[in-house]
Amino acid sequence: MLAVQVLGPITVRRNDVALALGPPGRKAVFALLALAHGKPVTRAELVDALWGDRPPASAANIIHTHVKHLRQLLEPTRGARSPSTTIPTVGDGYALDVPPDAVDAFRFRSLVARAASLASDKRREAADLLSRALASWHGRPLADVPLLAAHPGVVTLAGEHRAALARYAELMTAVGAARDVLPALVDHVAAHGLDEAVHALLIRAYTAAGQRDRAFDTYHGVRRRLMDELGVGPGPDLTAAYLDALEETPADGAAAPAEAPPAPSGVNQLPGDVFGFTGRQAELAELGRVLTSERTGVPIVVVCGTAGVGKTALALHWAHRVRSDFPDGQLYVDLNGYGSRSPMAAEDALGRLLDGLGVTGTDVPVDSDHRAARYRAELADRRVLVVLDNASAVDQVRSLLPGASSCLVLVTSRSSLAGLVALHGAHRLDVDQLPEPDSLALLHALIGERVRREPEAAAELVACCGRLPLALRIVAELASSRPASTLAELTGELADRRHRLRVLDTGDDARAAVRTVFSWSYEQLPPEVARAFRRLGLHPGPDVTPFALAALTGTDPDQARRSLEVLARNSLVRRVPGGRFAVHDLLLAYAEELAGEHDPAPERSAAVERLLADHLATASAAMDLLYPVDRPHRSDVTATPSPAFTTADAARAWLDAERSTLVALCRAAERDDRPGHVVDLANTLYRYLESGHYADASTIYGCALRAARRAGEDALLAVALTNLGALRRILGDYDQAAGHLREAIRLHRRTGERRGLPRALSNLGIVQERLGEYEEAVSLQQEALDAHRRAGNRHGEAAALLNLGNAYSRPGHHHRAAEHLERALDLFRRLGDAGGQASALANLGDVCATLRRYPDAVRHLSRARELFQHIDHRYGVAVTLSNLGNVHIRLGDWAQAHRCLTAAIRAFRDIGHRYGEASALNGLGEALRAAGRSDAALAAHTDALRIATETGDQDEQDRARTALGGTRRQA
Structure with a gap:
């Protein structure tokens, strides 16, 4: 008697003796029967x-x-x-009898089927039948x-297993x-580590069993995997299961914690606590009352006061004291509201905050409203x-407020930010200069017993x-560096200097005091x-590295590092x-002056x-490691990169760390009328920026375009327009x-520039394809392909073949599309370009699905997704998810299609x-x-x-209109 197992590795037994089916093709034939x-x-x-x-021509013979x-x-x-x-012959086929x-x-x-036929009051009997059914897997x-x-029969069985398991869990x-x-x-x-539906079932089962800690662990574990591997957050079913777990009362007798917050994320962006923090007991007590008070809405505290009064120190000191009250993390961003540079835009601040929450790269929305919505969503359950430091206006803060x-x-702000108090119910805490006893206590904490030995001099020094x-x-740093001097001598020098110096603002005694102390400390420096x-005042970025200071001073990084150490010792x-140094905005303004x-x-x-x-040379060196095939498109640089890179990971880490500085440099170069630098930086970074840093790309390309237009240089303008386009x-x-x-x-044609022209042609070809102008799209891509071949640019040739294949991806031309895409894939493989291979595979998988070559489609798309994940290309992962969803539609696996497509959306x-x-x-x-x-x-197509x-996308308009007509008729 035969027994056949297909729910697992295929097995055939006759009288309990296993039979060897033979090679894979023979196993497949038997499995289909x-x-x-x-x-x-x-x-x-x-x-x-x-x-x-x-x-193959011999297919019938092989079967x-x-x-036989x-x-x-x-x-x-x-x-x-x-x-x-x-296995009788039936017609032109076979059957397994x-x-x-x-x-x-x-x-x-x-x-x-028997379980489904039982009445609703026979839940235990139905569960027993499903238990037996699942045991056969x-x-x-x-x-x-x-x-x-990817065969429809196999995919259907897997879906039935998930449905049976779900029903069993419910019963x-x-x-x-x-x-x-x-x-x-x-x-x-x-x-099935990424199956959200089954994770939701497990969370609900843990909750029902009184094991909420495991429910939370499960949710946070799959949430991290979804973000790491697919670049998406939890879907509605998974989120609903988690929220139910939060609200559920533990079952009788179940061990449950006193409260069940989400597992700590571990994020802590706070700068270090302030050494020697002294005083401010009343202010700390008031902050504590805000934390413990019953409030509706988001609790907001505005710590306001004059420059240098210690607002940031107070905020950070208190933040470190209450860290345990915020187990899901502490976020920090310096909004630079009063520095000599432009205040940080709210959308840039949102990018920094999202980065702290683990949302990076292509996951960060470009649109500022979408970015704010993502930020609020990330904080919804946490x-x-x-901490928003140095805010200058309410508009800078409003979109940074959580919804939870x-x-x-x-x-912290020098302004009272009255709008936050009036419209958002913020609590304002005014911070004045330190009382004299606290000032003396701070001085004592910093320089010791000299304060007690000379109380009058110490009091005058404080004044x-x-x-x-x-x-x-x-x-205090100056006093420590001159242990032989009395405090009275130091006070005399400082008082005399104050009388002799002009002040930044004669109406502000506090500002005059700061200016005086700055000048005194500065003149003690070698x-x-x-x-x-002084050179620090010329740096436009948020912080500085020894390499950057070396460039500004014309010295080597070791000398620059020693200078920074001395400056740090003098506060x-x-x-x-990250081995970087920041400067207080008052000190930065003084350095610039x-x-x-x-x-x-x-x-x-x-x-x-x-x-x-220096930054252009270092960026070029980083891009040479990450995108070596684009080296001909980058401008020649004469400076020596600093630092030098030995690995692609180090190169990417530098770009990530310096991205804010690179944006600031482009803005400064535009302001200083240096169009060549702006365009060169933009053109050097375009591949890195377009891998997902769209907001920064928009800023840099906009700077390049404005600078090139103002300069009236066609060659620069052509490059800037190509990048922005x-x-x-x-x-x-x-x-x-x-x-x-x-x-x-x-402009490229007018100037005779041969490297940028094919890139512009290819991008315009893609646009025309999206707009439904297929003939023009093919013509543009063919022209780009010819240009790359004339220039001997093999990578450009591969990219043009890929784009040409995409232009042919329409009814009646899919075989031709597949030919071009396969040629592109082969060339990308020979060039060792993983990103190019992934793109070619993704598009080839889509074409194979159209040609009903479903196993090929699944294979190509799965490999593409692996490559995109390997190179951290979140957009590519999204595309392959979308295309895989479409393949699952054709295979009839609606559940899997739904999961892939919602993740892609x-x-x-x-x-x-x-x-x-x-x-x-x-x-x-x-x-x-x-799925009925x-x-x-109807809502999705609408x-x-x-x-x-x-957007003007004709393809998707036609697709939506056709589907809407059919859906309305079906409804």
């Missing part, structure tokens, strides 16, 4: 399953041979000429037959036996302290410093360190993570020129992209890629319609049509 449950499988169906649309060997194996006593009774219950898949389906269906991994929970279903759910989760009352926002902590700390301090700079007074304009200009050249194309703004790119092409929305969002929404609508959910399908109409 077993899945048919006795119905005949035609030869054409067997050929399509094994080879797709590219069968016949497989069947299977008959001999299953019926060893049958004569050579006797007809087979186990065995008792239905000999195949485990039939038994599984029979048990599930031994892994993924046909796990050892990879040829059939067991309903009858109070949630604990008994946990092993089955845990096993399934272990095998208890987080948000579980968070607390601490803002000379305006009782401002910043000034007192600098004076000449080379004093020069280094004129402070160390921040000193540079203007003591350094001739040509020297200042040469220092900035060296800084720009490519970015607008990525963001789905096709009209503006086409305008920029057509102007760029005209979230990812596209997060990165601001509107074409991708419209395409994935159309795919989701198709999956929902096929017409109303939901959203897709709206986006495609706004």
